[in-house]
Amino acid sequence: MSLIIRSPKQLGNTIRRARRQHNMTQTQLAGLTGLRQELISKIETGHEGTKLSTVFVLFGALGLEIVVEMRAAGELKGIEDIF
Numbered sequence: 001m002s003l004i005i006r007s008p009k010q011l012g013n014t015i016r017r018a019r020r021q022h023n024m025t026q027t028q029l030a031g032l033t034g035l036r037q038e039l040i041s042k043i044e045t046g047h048e049g050t051k052l053s054t055v056f057v058l059f060g061a062l063g064l065e066i067v068v069e070m071r072a073a074g075e076l077k078g079i080e081d082i083f
Contacts, residue, residue: 002067009046011055016044018062033061 005011019029019040026044030037035054043050043058059065 007046008043008048008050011050012044012046014064015040015058015062018064019044022062029058029061033057 003010003014005014019026024032026037026040029035030040033040035057039054040058043054055066
């Protein structure tokens with residue numbers, strides 16, 4: 001399954017969904033990754049200050065990967081077109 005993630009909230013929802021598919025609690029995921037449960041909760045609710053290295057740790061534990069592709073919509077006119 002492919003998902004497009006364009007915001008911290010969408011990233012958090014993706015992580016939450018994957019965690020639940022693995023039948024894991026936030027506490028179990030925290031134990032697996034060495035992160036605090038509170039941090040996982042913040043990320044799942046769309047916290048904007050998440051380090052990329054933390055995302056990589058979570059994705060690794062959940063069997064997710066990041067694939068970067070060019071957008072099919074054509075040229076962007078400004079930053080407002082990104083979101």
